[in-house]
Amino acid sequence: MQRIGDEPVYEVFARRVDGEPLRHVGSVAAPGDALARVYARSIYDEESWIELYVVPRRAVIPVESVRTEAVDAHA
Amino acid sequence: MSTPLLDRAAALPRETVPPLVDLVTALADNKHALGLRYGEWCSSGPTIEAGVAATAMAQDELGHARVLYGLLEELPGAPRRSEHEWAAGDARTVAFVDRPFPSWSHLIVANLLVDQALTLVLETALGSRYLPLRQRTRKLIEEEQFHAVHGQGWLLQLAAEGPRVRSVLDAIIREAWADAVCWFGPDRGGALAPLVAVGVLREAGDAVRRRFLRQIGPLLRDAGLASLLRADGDGWVPAEALPWAEWDESRRRMRRG
Numbered sequence: 264m265q266r267i268g269d270e271p272v273y274e275v276f277a278r279r280v281d282g283e284p285l286r287h288v289g290s291v292a293a294p295g296d297a298l299a300r301v302y303a304r305s306i307y308d309e310e311s312w313i314e315l316y317v318v319p320r321r322a323v324i325p326v327e328s329v330r331t332e333a334v335d336a337h338a
Numbered sequence: 339m340s341t342p343l344l345d346r347a348a349a350l351p352r353e354t355v356p357p358l359v360d361l362v363t364a365l366a367d368n369k370h371a372l373g374l375r376y377g378e379w380c381s382s383g384p385t386i387e388a389g390v391a392a393t394a395m396a397q398d399e400l401g402h403a404r405v406l407y408g409l410l411e412e413l414p415g416a417p418r419r420s421e422h423e424w425a426a427g428d429a430r431t432v433a434f435v436d437r438p439f440p441s442w443s444h445l446i447v448a449n450l451l452v453d454q455a456l457t458l459v460l461e462t463a464l465g466s467r468y469l470p471l472r473q474r475t476r477k478l479i480e481e482e483q484f485h486a487v488h489g490q491g492w493l494l495q496l497a498a499e500g501p502r503v504r505s506v507l508d509a510i511i512r513e514a515w516a517d518a519v520c521w522f523g524p525d526r527g528g529a530l531a532p533l534v535a536v537g538v539l540r541e542a543g544d545a546v547r548r549r550f551l552r553q554i555g556p557l558l559r560d561a562g563l564a565s566l567l568r569a570d571g572d573g574w575v576p577a578e579a580l581p582w583a584e585w586d587e588s589r590r591r592m593r594r595g
Contacts, residue, residue, distance in 0.1 A: 267384050267495065291387050298491035301484050302387040305394035 273299040273317040275307055291317065341537055345469045347412045351536055357529045358468070358538060359416045361459075364430040364590040366406035366419060368456055371435040372448065373399030374424075378438050379445055391488055392445065398481045399453075405474050412470055432517035432591045443496055443503075447510045449489035450554065451518035457482040458550050459522065459542075467537035490557055497561035504562050511558075515566050516592050519576060520585050522546040529587040548573050 270292040277288045288307050293299035299317040307315060325333045344350055350358065377396035383389030410416040417428070429436075434452055439445045461479055466472040497504050523530045527542025534542050551567055555574030558564040568577045584592045 266499070270385070292385060293387060293491075294495045295491060297487045298387075298495075301391055301488045301491070304484055305391040306387065308394075 270294045272320040273303070274320055274323060275303045276316045276318065277307065277310070277312040278314040279310060279312060281313065285314070285316070290320070341467060343469045343472075344467050344536075344538075347414060347470070350468060350538070351532075354532050354536055354538060355414060357533055358471075359410070359413050360430075360588050360590070361530060361533070362406055362409050362413070362471075363417055363419065365456055365459065366403045366410065367429040368431050368435060368452065369399045369406065370403035370424060371429060371431045372453055372456075373397070373403060375435050375439050375448065376445065379442065384442055388442070388492075395449070395453075395485050395488065398485070402478050402481075405478065409470055409474060430589050430591070432514070432521070434514040434517060441506075441510075443507055443510055446489055446492045446496060447507070447514050449485060450493055450557075451511070451514045453482070453485050453489065454553065455518045455521040455550060457486070458546050458553075459539075462539040462541055462546060465540060471538065493557065493561050493563075497563060507561075508563055508565060511563060511566065516581050516584070519547060519550070520580055520582070520592070521590060522550065523587070524580075524582050524585070551575065 271294075273291050273293055273296075274287060275289045275291060276285045278285050291299055291302040291306060293302050296317070296319075299319075303315060303317045324337050328334050347355070373396045376392045376399060380389050380393040380396065383392050407419045410419055432452060434444075434448055439448065457479065460475055460482075463471050463475045464479065466475070493507070496507060523543045525543050526545075527534055527539075530539060530542035533539045551574035555564065555567055555569065558567065559569075566577055567574045581592065586593050
């Protein structure tokens with residue numbers, strides 16, 4: 264469990280209508296998946312999404328980036 | 339043959355109206371007070387996300403109170419209530435939500451104990467024979483699922499801060515404990531028993547308390563905060579006898595405080 268203020272970041276993705284690509288709408292910091300869901304619902308509920316997801320930022324694997332060190336870390 | 343629905347207040351058996359008025363008044367007043375208390379932390383939570391979540395829960399609770407006050411308008415003999423005319427002195431709230439929470443930990447304990455006790459009572463009305471209550475319950479319960487996750491997640495996070503924080507949390511839980519655990523009524527429900535008898539509520543008293551304790555028992559154990567309850571077979575029971583002599587059935591709170 265992280266100390267308060269040091270929580271990992273979750274990226275938030277949403278889809279407005281069927282057929283529309285899932286798009287990145289923001290991020291939240293939370294100590295775990297459960298609170299990340301609560302926070303995403305609280306912060307990103309301004310639109311009537313048909314789907315809303317959170318993904319731990321650490322699970323997003325860089326493929327290309329102008330910041331090569333980010334890619335190299337996963338190579 | 340299924341039991342017919344009671345589609346309006348006039349269809350309720352006479353003896354069920356006073357306890358239903360008392361229950362709905364207490365549910366609504368506690369939710370209104372919780373909404374105010376959560377809202378007081380909207381810009382001062384420990385993180386931005388926590389403050390926004392407190393704001394969202396405040397909106398939910400104030401909305402739930404408004405829905406329940408609407409239900410009161412249909413019941414004969416109900417006190418006049420409106421979210422615009424909040425009179426704290428007359429409110430049927432538990433002592434824990436009467437005053438602003440002095441710390442974020444107080445908010446989390448209220449979230450976990452008071453908020454969830456109210457939710458479990460509302461859940462007993464999901465299939466209510468009294469249609470106006472049944473129609474209002476489902477959406478409230480759906481929104482409360484997020485409140486439960488919030489309280490559980492934060493309790494574990496706070497408890498992990500160390501023994502000093504756990505000691506503070508334990509003391510705060512003791513403040514809210516009796517009101518929360520007694521909220522379901524004594525034995526078979528006390529004043530709520532007539533509502534169970536005619537199907538306005540599915541159950542009350544010990545049956546609901548057992549579900550509440552089964553919900554929070556493992557969480558409090560994992561947080562190192564289970565001093566007030568103990569495992570008993572496949573469930574949990576209070577570690578000490580509940581103070582029923584101090585319980586005010588009509589106001590649904592302890593007489594002290």
